[in-house]
Amino acid sequence: MAGHFQHAFTFLNPRVREGLTVHSRRSMLKTGLAGMAGLSFPELLRARAKNPSAGSNKSVILLWMTGGPSHIDTWDPKPEAPLENRGPFGTIPTKLPGIRLAEHYPRQAAMMDKLTLIRSMVCKGSSHQPNQVMQTGNLNAAPRIKANGRMWPAIGSLVAKHHGPNDPQMPPYVALNMQHWSHIAWGGYLGKQFDPFTTGRSGPNFKLPAGLTMDRMRNRQSLHKQMDTLRSDLDQAGSMEGLDYFHQSAFDLVAGGKAQAAFDLSKESPNTIERYGDHEWCQQALLARRLVEAGSSFVTIDLSKHTASGTWDTHGIPGGVYGGITKGLKPLMPVFDQLFTVLVSDLEERGLLDDTLVIGMGEFGRTPQIGTQKSKDGRNHWPVVMSMMLAGGGFNHGQVIGETEKDAGDVKERPIFPGDLAATIYHHFGIPQDSTYTDFSGRPHFAVQEGGKPIAELI
Numbered sequence: 001m002a003g004h005f006q007h008a009f010t011f012l013n014p015r016v017r018e019g020l021t022v023h024s025r026r027s028m029l030k031t032g033l034a035g036m037a038g039l040s041f042p043e044l045l046r047a048r049a050k051n052p053s054a055g056s057n058k059s060v061i062l063l064w065m066t067g068g069p070s071h072i073d074t075w076d077p078k079p080e081a082p083l084e085n086r087g088p089f090g091t092i093p094t095k096l097p098g099i100r101l102a103e104h105y106p107r108q109a110a111m112m113d114k115l116t117l118i119r120s121m122v123c124k125g126s127s128h129q130p131n132q133v134m135q136t137g138n139l140n141a142a143p144r145i146k147a148n149g150r151m152w153p154a155i156g157s158l159v160a161k162h163h164g165p166n167d168p169q170m171p172p173y174v175a176l177n178m179q180h181w182s183h184i185a186w187g188g189y190l191g192k193q194f195d196p197f198t199t200g201r202s203g204p205n206f207k208l209p210a211g212l213t214m215d216r217m218r219n220r221q222s223l224h225k226q227m228d229t230l231r232s233d234l235d236q237a238g239s240m241e242g243l244d245y246f247h248q249s250a251f252d253l254v255a256g257g258k259a260q261a262a263f264d265l266s267k268e269s270p271n272t273i274e275r276y277g278d279h280e281w282c283q284q285a286l287l288a289r290r291l292v293e294a295g296s297s298f299v300t301i302d303l304s305k306h307t308a309s310g311t312w313d314t315h316g317i318p319g320g321v322y323g324g325i326t327k328g329l330k331p332l333m334p335v336f337d338q339l340f341t342v343l344v345s346d347l348e349e350r351g352l353l354d355d356t357l358v359i360g361m362g363e364f365g366r367t368p369q370i371g372t373q374k375s376k377d378g379r380n381h382w383p384v385v386m387s388m389m390l391a392g393g394g395f396n397h398g399q400v401i402g403e404t405e406k407d408a409g410d411v412k413e414r415p416i417f418p419g420d421l422a423a424t425i426y427h428h429f430g431i432p433q434d435s436t437y438t439d440f441s442g443r444p445h446f447a448v449q450e451g452g453k454p455i456a457e458l459i
Helices: 025-034 040-050 106-110 155-162 214-234 243-255 258-262 270-276 280-294 325-329 332-349 418-429
Strands: 059-064 091-093 100-102 115-122 173-176 298-302 356-361 385-392 399-401 411-413 436-438 444-446
Touching: 059 155, 059 280, 059 332, 091 106, 100 106, 106 332, 115 411, 115 418, 155 173, 155 298, 155 418, 173 280, 258 280, 270 280, 270 332, 280 298, 280 332, 325 332, 332 356, 332 385
Parallel strands: 059 298, 059 356, 115 399, 173 298
Antiparallel strands: 091 100, 115 385, 356 385, 436 444
16 A cells, blocks of 8 residues: 555554464454444544543534634723724723623623633644634644645544543534535544544535435445344454444444534524524524534534635735724624624523533734724734633633733743643543544654643633
8 A cells, every 4th residue: 555644444454564464363343344434423422432431421512713813802991092003993891800891792791790701722833724723722833834734633632532422323523514625624643533524604515425225225224233243253352243233333324314404504493593583693503512512522513614724814905805803803703792692592402511612712912003004094913912701611700810011922820731721631531531542653652742731720
């Protein structure tokens, strides 16, 4: 086999002699399994069955603000700064004394006693397209400058591996509204079986490939059972006993209907749909709630409308596709304000909020100076510091963590790093902080990078 391309069956060691040589019962089983297309999800279910952290109903909804929202014009305003720094928006008080947000975030301001605002997230090394440093918690996940940058696994992929879905008939890691592959982090070294189940604007595609009918699917399942019986005869130790169950669960994901029902917004009441609003991002937030309610454990929403670097990339370059702060950012803020707060309220009313951590963030902040790149009110990338908002998960809320300098250009106190965010999410799921995985050379790597620790103020 020429080249070094990886595939979904890397975990079977196909290039290792023992992995393909039929000299033993174990080898023959591995050979038979390697030839079974669609094994990846059953393998995922088996991993979950062995996992001590499985069984909880913990989940995460990541509202990924693709392109990098301006922290100064949203969550970390500087009303006393000069106009060229503070930007065009006014500020409003919140339920937390002395804490102000941009005027276009009134719903979050009214809910701040239930939220945690982090203003000191260090995002050095982060970039977009792909947006992987913050979605992996790994500073090496920067494909533009690292040769293997795309191979570091997403936090969602590690959750899929070590925790799995909360219901075996649901995909564990889902990426909604994906506008481009580069907007999402993937399984990488973990293998394709831990990639997200993705949807675009039109939703998931549950259609079968051309020429493959449900009857043929059932016939293939019947064939699997016959082959399993044969392999069970070979495996006197009984290691094949659970295969029927796991393949049935994988089959149910396509044919059984639970996942399809979870993606069907028509099953929601008109009042709930109206409450979320008709904006496509708001509908995706409702869909995310349905998915975690049904049993998915990590759902990322690509809050973008185009396939370039993201709708929140508010450069304001004259003649470009990116609006500035007034033209580009201002219309997005009420939409985000609504979807975030309605989602949090809906989760709380349904008794899901303590188990569901909601995170709103992008890949970096924006420059302290406004009007960069010959624009009137745009801001360029600022991979130094950014803000993010959290809710739920059973954590301590009603607080602001960290502070930036007077121009919001750098951290003043309590820096939080990507590894700390990842460690906090793994703590939420009960995944051991010393969990490891191996790269394609067999070298181990810790899931929590750069000495990351769970954010103490939240726990």
